[in-house]
Amino acid sequence: MIGAVLLIGFAAALFSPAVESEVARQAVIREEEGHGYLVSHERGYAALRQISGQAVGGLVLTPHAAAGDLWLPDGSRTPLSETVIPAGNLIRLRPTPAPTAVSAPVWDRQARLLGDRGQETLARLRVAIVGLGGVGSIVVEELARLGVGELVLIDNETVDATNLPRLLGAERSDIDKPKTDLAARNATRANPQIRLTTVPRRVENPEALRELVICDWIFLAADSHSARHWVNAVVHEFLIPATQVGVKIPVSPDGGVGQIHTATRLFTPGVGCMRCNGLIDPTELAIEIHPEAEREQARYVPGVPAPSVMPLNTLAVGEAVTHFLLASAGLHESDDDLGSIIHRPRTRERHLQDPRQNARCRWCTSTGNLGRGASGELAARKAAPTHP
Numbered sequence: 001m002i003g004a005v006l007l008i009g010f011a012a013a014l015f016s017p018a019v020e021s022e023v024a025r026q027a028v029i030r031e032e033e034g035h036g037y038l039v040s041h042e043r044g045y046a047a048l049r050q051i052s053g054q055a056v057g058g059l060v061l062t063p064h065a066a067a068g069d070l071w072l073p074d075g076s077r078t079p080l081s082e083t084v085i086p087a088g089n090l091i092r093l094r095p096t097p098a099p100t101a102v103s104a105p106v107w108d109r110q111a112r113l114l115g116d117r118g119q120e121t122l123a124r125l126r127v128a129i130v131g132l133g134g135v136g137s138i139v140v141e142e143l144a145r146l147g148v149g150e151l152v153l154i155d156n157e158t159v160d161a162t163n164l165p166r167l168l169g170a171e172r173s174d175i176d177k178p179k180t181d182l183a184a185r186n187a188t189r190a191n192p193q194i195r196l197t198t199v200p201r202r203v204e205n206p207e208a209l210r211e212l213v214i215c216d217w218i219f220l221a222a223d224s225h226s227a228r229h230w231v232n233a234v235v236h237e238f239l240i241p242a243t244q245v246g247v248k249i250p251v252s253p254d255g256g257v258g259q260i261h262t263a264t265r266l267f268t269p270g271v272g273c274m275r276c277n278g279l280i281d282p283t284e285l286a287i288e289i290h291p292e293a294e295r296e297q298a299r300y301v302p303g304v305p306a307p308s309v310m311p312l313n314t315l316a317v318g319e320a321v322t323h324f325l326l327a328s329a330g331l332h333e334s335d336d337d338l339g340s341i342i343h344r345p346r347t348r349e350r351h352l353q354d355p356r357q358n359a360r361c362r363w364c365t366s367t368g369n370l371g372r373g374a375s376g377e378l379a380a381r382k383a384a385p386t387h388p
């Protein structure tokens, strides 16, 4: 994605001169996997590029357009094609109006909602799904049928007989085969033109991380603290919005069914992260980041498999993909709405939760790893050998 800029901030903030400088201060240029700095005067480009060793650029913002250019570390200069602001909507600003798009007849009913440009935007997106189980398999199906251009499918597990009731499109012959194979087959059936990258690895594997950091959106459908840790790092270091989709069916103190809830949590770069919101348990994480063999050696006993049923997974996925769809097409009524949604089906309640942020968070603030890209803490891990 050379020539695209990702800005942290909200559309409302962009047009207030007082806040604009703060937005510009936090702005980060995304160039492939690298990041850079924005400077206010062109004569600063060369010096700052030399000091930082990163891409340096300038940007002119107006309410409906943005223009600028980048000086890359190799000395070449390239104009910016698009500025993306990940807020409640994925705001896209260009130097000139986007060319008129005409979507294929097969998308007619969707384009009536999204517009031809909205449909064309979906076709340009690269979206990752981390975890291809009961939740992730439905996310894949919906994204493929919506016309998302490219999916990155990440899961290191194989299909188990007990998965069959919840894995979309699964057959008995899929048992013991990688979940990535099943997801790829479903996606291609849904849209033969779709581009796929399958990574049958854990998300922290360097191969998986390399694919993840060049996506436009991430769906986290794996219920482990280590998956949350790595996706959280990617969201804030590489400025990629993510949605966590999950279902919990807890056991109550008397051994009965507890308060079932589904959660669709939005994680926007620079806004309260999974750490700030208490969603990553350091003890669980410490156990999970060890290779399986070491966990067995330490006689770590994994918990009893949690209950899981398809309709609850569908409820959570419907909410998550609807949010993504409306954000991609700029159809949310408010750019400031970054809340998560919790459903409690037993009491038929639905709550909105706004994200909390620790002002000194190491991951999601500009004094920490926010927007640091390849120079952030995750980068070193990318190159290190890891277990599959």
Ligand SMILES: [Zn+2]
Residues within 6 Å of the ligand: 272, 273, 274, 275, 276, 357, 358, 361, 362, 363, 364, 365
């Ligand atoms: Zn944080």
